[in-house]
Amino acid sequence: MKLRTSFLLPAWLWLALLFLAPFAIVLAYSFLTRVYVGVAPPWTAESYQRLFDPLYLVILARSFAIALAATALCLVFAFPAALFISRAARFKTLYLQLVMLPFWTSFLVRTYAWIFLLRDTGLVNTVLQALGLIHAPLPLLYNDGAVLLGLVYGYLPFMVLPIYATLERLDPSLVEAAADLGARPLATLFRVVVPLARPGIVAGSILVFIPCLGAYLTPDLLGGGRTVLVGNLVQNQFTTARDWPFGAAVSIALMLIVTLLLIAFLRRESEPLA
């Protein structure tokens, strides 16, 4: 083996041990039969047949809708922020640190913090009532809006950072050239800056969309368990329902759908612009 290829060895080992092996186990589980706890032979595809039940298809569709909405909202909030940071004359490092600051605390703790902010006697409602803006507490917690808020909050940095990275590398003379040729600032933004930031937008959207699709903590804690997303469905099969083969089949199906979508999407992205 050449020295250069051997540099890849640790990465391959990592991938084999911590990705491929668990994946193979989940795949095997999905074709086995459920016992009191765990799985056993005979091999069967029954779990996959159950997936086509409209009940589960609706859950899948709802999960896609929420993940798409969260990604779109992240983009709306992240792009201006990334643009601002990349253009900042001073404190650029400080701003980037601020974007990453939430990672210093566990996601679970931060989600609980949102509960304290949003509940009836929480900070938001208390302040609004003290200011006389509302007379009864607003139902901020335990609905789809709260779930969406939690997801956008949690994954926003994953959108800001890749967009920032592309905007940072953007040649300022291109923007100047657009202005020289008579483009107004908004036209420059949408016809020059946004297209050039596309790789960052694509990377950020993928980084946000995929974890949102599998999220189960946020819908549980901020949604009050009133809706099931596909992440909750999987979690439930491995816990209270004790149906590991079905839980594994849902995971595999989800992975398959996401991978296929991603391949189709990236293939389109890599085509030269017409």
Added chain:
Amino acid sequence: MNRRYFILGAAGLTACVRDPRPRLNVYNWSSYIAPETVPAFERECGVRVRYATYESNEEMLAKVVTGNSGWDIVFPTHNRLAPMRANGLIAPLQHGLLPNLNHLDPRFRAPSWDPALSNGVPYMWNGTGIVYNRSLSPPPARWADLWSPALKGRLTMLDDPEDMLGACLKKLSLGFSATAPADLRRAEREAIAQKPLLRAYINAEVRDQLVAGDVLAAQLWSTTAQQAIDSAPQLAFVYPAEGFPFYCDCAVILRESRRVELAHRFLDYLLRPAVSAQIVTATRTATANAAAVALLPDAVRRTETLYPPPEVFARGEWPQTLDPATQRLRDRIWTEIKSA
């Protein structure tokens, strides 16, 4: 870290590995023991105890089902004993090694789930009922009261299919452990009718919102409810009139254990009235040990949430183990309710 500390640390580590004392491995629910319970046993018997905690039966079962989990003693809920026994996970109790068994409350000496007490020693028990704010008038007394439109948005139910469907079944005067699909479908319709009134399906985390007054009524486990009541006297608890479930967690010795005798010693130690009373005082739970209850202060013994009087106790029922087909139907119904 400098080198001296590294060597010291390594030496300390070796010392641990070489510790000649036998080691007992105990896996229990969180907040289910007093801080001094384990250290006192270690000193008395010259052994080490590795003690860790879990949050659900499923979490524990997923580990012990392998048969080489490394645990000696676990504490499953009573209706998990039969399937664990059937799966060959449980070592039968040897009553000769458990002289303190005679301290058990007579109600737990021949329980329906384990008449000969051959699988597990009843440890702590609790029930599911309604915790509510005293400002509610009239106060809820039945499960059916949780379908009142007056509670809209201020009401929560447990995020647990067994308890949630169970409450709907009891409201319909059906058995908590009903298996007939038609009965379960009727319960499902009750649940879906109630859903618009609910703030959330939520478990122990509802405690803070009850204390803060956001939630006025909640289906909750008696132990958790008592914790909320302890910190907010405006709260009260009721065991619903239609009937309700009791759960008993039992200390079980796993068949994989290679220290069965030491494990029995630990179980017998937990059965000592003074030890059990100490645990109950620290954790505010209800013990199945009658002699321990006798040692508790009057105020604690008369906490009706934890120790309901006989006429209330008689209304309770002990959920049975569900067969796989029922389990699957119940899970599907639960998913349908959540999706509705």
